[in-house]
Amino acid sequence: MSVTPALPVARTTTRGAGDRGPVRPASRKALSRSRRRGLLLVAPALLLLAVVFVAPLGVSVWMSLSSWPLLGEHTFIGLDNYTRLLHDPQVHRALLFTLQFALVITPVTVLVGLGLALLVEKRRRGVGLVRTAIFAPVAIGFASASYLFLALTNTATGVFGRALVDLGITETAVNWLLDPGLAMLLVVIVTVWKTAGFAMVALMNGLQSIGKDIEDAARVDGAGRLRLLLQIKLPMMRDSIAFALTFTAIGAFLTFDQFYILTGGAPNNSTITSVYRIYNTAFTQGQLGYAAAFSLVFLAFVLVVTATQLVLLRRGADS
Amino acid sequence: MRRTTQRRVVTTLAAGVTCAALVAGCSSGPDDAATSDGVQTLTMWARSDDEGFLPDLVDEFNASHEDIQLELTLVPSAQVVQKYSTAASTGSGPDVVAVEIGTIPQFTSTGWLQDITDEVTALPYRDALSPAHLEQGAVGDRNFAVPLSADVSVLYWNKDLFEQAGLDPEKAPATWDEIRAAAEAVSSLDGKDGYFFSGACAGCMAFTMLPYVWAGGGEVLESDGDQVTPLLSPNPQLEAALTFLRGMVDDGLVPQTAQTENGSDQFGPFFSGQVGMFVQGTYPFAQLKENYPDVDFGLTPVPSQDGSGTASFAGGDDLAITEGTDREAGMTVLKWFLDEGQQSLAAKGILPVRSDLAEGDYLQQDPRNAVFVDALSVGHTPKAAKVASVFFDNNGPFGGLVQSALFGSGSIADAMSQAQTAAEAALAQ
Numbered sequence: 001m002s003v004t005p006a007l008p009v010a011r012t013t014t015r016g017a018g019d020r021g022p023v024r025p026a027s028r029k030a031l032s033r034s035r036r037r038g039l040l041l042v043a044p045a046l047l048l049l050a051v052v053f054v055a056p057l058g059v060s061v062w063m064s065l066s067s068w069p070l071l072g073e074h075t076f077i078g079l080d081n082y083t084r085l086l087h088d089p090q091v092h093r094a095l096l097f098t099l100q101f102a103l104v105i106t107p108v109t110v111l112v113g114l115g116l117a118l119l120v121e122k123r124r125r126g127v128g129l130v131r132t133a134i135f136a137p138v139a140i141g142f143a144s145a146s147y148l149f150l151a152l153t154n155t156a157t158g159v160f161g162r163a164l165v166d167l168g169i170t171e172t173a174v175n176w177l178l179d180p181g182l183a184m185l186l187v188v189i190v191t192v193w194k195t196a197g198f199a200m201v202a203l204m205n206g207l208q209s210i211g212k213d214i215e216d217a218a219r220v221d222g223a224g225r226l227r228l229l230l231q232i233k234l235p236m237m238r239d240s241i242a243f244a245l246t247f248t249a250i251g252a253f254l255t256f257d258q259f260y261i262l263t264g265g266a267p268n269n270s271t272i273t274s275v276y277r278i279y280n281t282a283f284t285q286g287q288l289g290y291a292a293a294f295s296l297v298f299l300a301f302v303l304v305v306t307a308t309q310l311v312l313l314r315r316g317a318d319s
Numbered sequence: 320m321r322r323t324t325q326r327r328v329v330t331t332l333a334a335g336v337t338c339a340a341l342v343a344g345c346s347s348g349p350d351d352a353a354t355s356d357g358v359q360t361l362t363m364w365a366r367s368d369d370e371g372f373l374p375d376l377v378d379e380f381n382a383s384h385e386d387i388q389l390e391l392t393l394v395p396s397a398q399v400v401q402k403y404s405t406a407a408s409t410g411s412g413p414d415v416v417a418v419e420i421g422t423i424p425q426f427t428s429t430g431w432l433q434d435i436t437d438e439v440t441a442l443p444y445r446d447a448l449s450p451a452h453l454e455q456g457a458v459g460d461r462n463f464a465v466p467l468s469a470d471v472s473v474l475y476w477n478k479d480l481f482e483q484a485g486l487d488p489e490k491a492p493a494t495w496d497e498i499r500a501a502a503e504a505v506s507s508l509d510g511k512d513g514y515f516f517s518g519a520c521a522g523c524m525a526f527t528m529l530p531y532v533w534a535g536g537g538e539v540l541e542s543d544g545d546q547v548t549p550l551l552s553p554n555p556q557l558e559a560a561l562t563f564l565r566g567m568v569d570d571g572l573v574p575q576t577a578q579t580e581n582g583s584d585q586f587g588p589f590f591s592g593q594v595g596m597f598v599q600g601t602y603p604f605a606q607l608k609e610n611y612p613d614v615d616f617g618l619t620p621v622p623s624q625d626g627s628g629t630a631s632f633a634g635g636d637d638l639a640i641t642e643g644t645d646r647e648a649g650m651t652v653l654k655w656f657l658d659e660g661q662q663s664l665a666a667k668g669i670l671p672v673r674s675d676l677a678e679g680d681y682l683q684q685d686p687r688n689a690v691f692v693d694a695l696s697v698g699h700t701p702k703a704a705k706v707a708s709v710f711f712d713n714n715g716p717f718g719g720l721v722q723s724a725l726f727g728s729g730s731i732a733d734a735m736s737q738a739q740t741a742a743e744a745a746l747a748q
Contacts, residue, residue: 071404071407155579156587268719269718283404283405285745286425
């Protein structure tokens with residue numbers, strides 16, 4: 001997940017900007033020259049965006065309207081893929097499971113992130129190290145993290161299983177894939193471990209932007225620590241919370257690696273998310289057209305959910 | 320003036336870096352056979368399961384040929400279908416390719432492989448080649464591939480555990496009742512289980528369970544020209560096989576790990592002497608003799624319910640030349656693997672794909688090799704272009720059938736009809 005901060009708008013002048021305030025360009029030629037230079041500098045990024053995002057999106061739309069096998073000829077079939085999606089129980093289950101997973105993981109991640117942010121916001125000795133340690137998992141890929149935990153939680157050879165038995169918490173090494181709840185728990189643990197750091201950083205930003213004078217004023221009025229947090233700090237951090245929630249939710253919807261590697265859909269294909277189903281349809285079943293249709297529908301689904309989330313959060317801010 | 324120069328520098332740098340990035344991002348062209356100094360190098364892909372024998376064979380080929388050299392790349396078995404398909408569709412695949420015979424029908428009718436019918440028919444030992452392998456690599460009467468390696472599923476039993484359980488260690492279980500009784504006896508031993516299978520690995524289950532169905536005369540696919548229909552429900556032999564295994568699971572004769580074993584640890588329980596019986600191929604046979612000499616084991620063909628028939632899943636690889644490759648060089652490679660290659664395998668005690676070479680050296684190595692030869696003669700392979708997505712995909716219809724029927728709470732008949740619907744949908748595409 002990348003964050004692009006708003007860049008300050010550059011001023012173009014042909015003369016040095018003195019303290020006379022903003023200087024208008026001396027001529028129209030200078031203006032168009034500076035505009036051209038700006039476009040030139042932005043052009044590579046636009047080209048990259050067009051090649052990497054817009055073009056494939058267009059191809060996806062075309063593929064979704066065709067029967068496009070992985071090997072062989074493709075034919076245009078109009079909206080047949082979409083009508084098939086409507087009646088496909090596997091698609092419905094994947095969408096439902098993705099929603100369920102997102103509903104579980106988003107609040108958990110943000111809450112854990114909030115807890116961590118409260119822990120590390122104060123400048124204490126060694127806090128930099130703790131922050132780095134918490135954020136470090138965010139930097140490794142989801143696939144690497146999943147393989148790491150796959151090895152750690154292996155029933156026969158994993159450290160976690162052995163540790164739980166030795167501590168007396170379980171009798172035999174936990175077999176995570178025997179029960180859908182356990183399988184989900186495993187993925188939740190790995191995902192929270194990996195993404196809470198990002199939520200922590202986002203919320204820490206919001207926490208630190210609250211001036212100390214507000215805190216002091218609240219203390220003087222007799223507000224306890226919890227009340228200070230719930231009724232003063234959190235409302236003031238609304239933007240940070242909205243940001244953390246939205247990004248975590250989007251990431252949750254797009255979850256694939258953890259389920260593919262850790263559970264493989266087990267038990268009994270009950271832990272298959274939308275992206276997993278799309279991948280399976282495209283590359284294992286070899287039906288690229290149908291998978292493209294599903295991915296476009298899913299894109300719309302995620303956009304709707306994200307927009308709803310933003311509206312709800314913003315409305316709360318205005319009240 | 321400093322600012323303008325600064326801007327010019329920045330602009331040029333930015334443009335330069337982007338151009339370099341775009342050029343570097345361009346992928347290299349399709350893999351072509353490279354020729355240098357008169358030595359032709361052909362690229363060859365195979366699945367990682369072939370690690371046990373193929374690299375050595377390729378080395379032997381390269382040592383005995385000056386004008387052609389083979390460059391072998393092993394692709395992780397779980398990603399083979401996907402990687403081959405994407406490479407084939409973009410023209411960036413290998414010159415020579417070894418494909419698992421269950422999945423090769425997916426490629427034979429796409430024009431990716433060269434039609435080598437004439438060369439195959441002219442082979443002096445053509446009739447000794449494994450019929451299942453040739454059939455899988457053929458479309459109608461046109462051949463697109465030749466056999467490379469054979470794997471067949473047979474029933475393994477641990478003689479020590481049998482003896483400890485009070486059974487005759489030399490007597491192979493010949494009916495389902497006998498397998499069941501042996502499993503019960505072994506399970507009664509402390510910390511041992513009677514029977515093992517990899518319940519979360521669809522391909523493994525196809526390999527190890529479908530022989531029970533075929534031995535009883537059942538089929539799981541019906542081919543009518545281009546039309547392929549799944550026969551998962553109703554199917555009395557399949558239902559009987561599922562009921563048989565389900566019974567053992569419900570009565571605790573199968574370790575719990577069987578439910579979640581997805582293929583990454585198929586042999587561990589038998590190698591470590593924890594289970595009495597399992598169905599497997601030729602790979603654990605070599606491993607047991609080499610690395611686990613303490614395990615005393617026997618082999619027998621997989622029987623039908625009453626023992627009147629036997630069957631096996633004929634697996635292994637076919638070897639093919641991809642379109643666009645130098646045909647003569649490719650055929651040299653193929654013929655070497657069929658001749659010297661198979662002789663080398665037989666001498667090493669690995670099941671050859673030619674019955675004329677199976678006698679002699681191969682049978683001398685170990686009397687149990689005869690079981691593999693017999694099993695290959697009753698070998699079946701489900702043939703369909705989409706067989707991988709129906710039978711070998713853990714998230715596909717057959718994988719779901721195994722999980723629901725053997726470990727689920729519903730009825731086996733329901734699981735079968737659900738799988739039938741899903742398989743029909745998958746094959747219809």
